[in-house]
Amino acid sequence: MELHVVINGRKDLAGQLYQQLRGAIESGRLAAGTQLPPSRLLAEQLGISRKTISDTYAQLTYENFLTGVIGKGTYVNARSTPVQRKQSHSELASAEVIESWCNLPVFLRHPTLEGSLRYDFIGGATSKGQFPHDDWRRCVSHAMRQMAGSKGFYSVAEGLPALRNAIARHIAFSRGVNCQDEDIVVCNGAQQALDLIARVLLRPGSLVAMEDPGYPPARLLFGTHGATVVGVPVDAEGIQVQHIPDGTRLIYVTPSHQFPLGMPMSHARREALLARAYELGAIIIEDDYDSEFRYEGRPTDSLHNLDQRGIVAYVGTFSKTLLPELRLGYAILPPAILEAVIRAKQLTDLHASTLPQWALAKFIAEGCLLKHIRRCHTVYAQRRERILARMATDLSPWLEAVPASAGFHMAVFCRVPIDLPLVIELAKKVEVGLYAIDGFYYQQPARSGMYFGFGAIETLDIDIALDRLRDILQQVAG
Structure with a gap:
């Protein structure tokens, strides 16, 4: 790749080159460590x-902007503070919109x-210790061969046919x-x-109903589309359908493993939810984020x-079954919104990267995922x-686990008043x-408690960590 330098005319060539290289280093366009062309x-x-280039x-080397490495080449050695932007967002016509985005809370980062x-x-x-690196490496090599045989065009917005077939199976x-x-x-x-889905269904003022407590990133996302989000209370059977308001256009639920409390939605409640959504003319988003891991019950x-x-x-998502960094998920869409979502996908990013697809x-088709x-x-x-076991024994004076049969996190409520932030x-x-x-509660009164993810912590570390928690609870709550 050529270095972007523009020479005008034939006068003071060395001076022009010097000013442009120094300016690029001082502004940060040429970052420290960048190798310059021979x-x-x-x-x-x-x-x-x-000779002009060498001089x-x-x-620039004498002035400490560049450094030469024998046998390797010339590199950018240092740069001064980048040029400060003069205009703040408060001076822009879109200041109010920018401010609203900047003020959004950050959850689950x-x-x-x-x-x-x-x-x-x-x-x-x-x-990552559970991840099958060898199998994945072999599948990535297969993906490279597939891409080498392609024409180099953009792919289809809805995803590679091979992956869509593998997901369906x-x-x-x-x-x-x-x-x-x-x-x-x-x-x-x-x-x-x-x-x-929100892009094709919502307009400013549209009503969205979701579980409360629920998944904050979904609530915040719907809000950025101008929707009015209503928090609907949950009980042991899931979302309380009778509290879904008239005029609701979209309903977001996690029926297999309610987030964050963990209970599954009962069959009767599911039937009632479907009937209510049909009555409203609403679409239901069923976020089935981690139900592959089920431990008890049918x-x-x-x-x-x-x-x-x-x-x-x-x-659905592969972030929970494989790795969060993979960033691949999918939606199975009803015919009424399928084409609209494909168009929206095409406009936002054309398509997901084809290499991981x-x-x-290949990973799914060969049975590696299962x-x-x-x-x-x-x-x-x-x-x-x-x-x-620990919640039922030495931690039971302070904490009570919420029954959950799936996933890899569980919620616990406080049995007694505890200064949880402390x-x-x-x-x-x-x-x-x-x-x-x-922080997962929105409009409903929050209950004091914690959630324990056990996907990343090693098994042998759990007792060590809970011992330390017990000691802290004895100190804080008696």
Whole structure:
């Protein structure tokens, strides 16, 4: 790739080159560590003598802007503070919109490696030690060969046919979901699926109903589309359908493993929800984010399978079964909104990256995903049992687990008044990551409690972490 330098005329060539290179370094356009072209190549590119290039490099090296490495080349050595932007967002015509985005709260962001704790009960994360790196590497190599044989054009917005077919087969086997390949749209994670559905259904002022407590990123996302979000209370059977208001256009639920409390929605409640949505002319988003990991009880039918009228959009993700960094999810869409969502997908990012799509299609087709889920299921079941055992014994004076039969997080309520912010802060000091559930409540009164993710913490670390939690609770709550 050529270095962008513009030479005007034939006067003061060295001066022009010097000013442009120095300006690029000072502004940050040429970052520290960037290798500059050899003098011969740059001379050919600019049509000037090699000596002019060499003299300029020498001058910039003398001034400590460049450094030469024998046998390797010339590199940018340092740069001064980048030019400050003069205009703040408050001076722009769109200041109010920008401010609203800047003021959005941040939920469920995973820490960087440097900011992570030794014993972390963070939710939505998996242990990389369980990931089948060798199988995935082989599938990525297959994907590279597939791409090498392609014409290099953009792909289709709805996703590669091979992956859509693999997803249809996988969820038919693992979740009993009956769909066709053409019903599926591959997305960059479940969050994009929610965004695309919202784009085609919502306008400013549209009513959206969702569980309360519920998934904050979904609520915030719907709000950015101008929707009015109504928090509907939940009980032991799931969302209380009778509280879904008239005029609701979209209903968001997590029926297989309610987020964050964990209970499944009863069959009767599912039937009532479908009837209410049909009465309202609303679409239901069924977010089935981690129900592949089920530990007890019989499987329940998905809302999608019970739907006889085409009003359920089923959303799934591979972030929970594989890795969050993979950023691949999917939506199984009813015919009424399928084409609209595909158009929206095409306008937002054309399509998801084809390399991981090819790799995942191969990974699923060869049975690697099912083997990985079975392996993780055994591990997660052990971790879940260990946490439940501790909640029923030495932690029981303070904490009570909420019954949950699936997923890899569980919620616990406080049995007695506890200063949870203090407990969480003290836990950080002993390298234990704890998380309160009060931020998941929206319009309903918040209950005091925490949620324990057990996807990322190692099994042998659980007792160590809970011992430290017990000691803190004895200190804070007596």
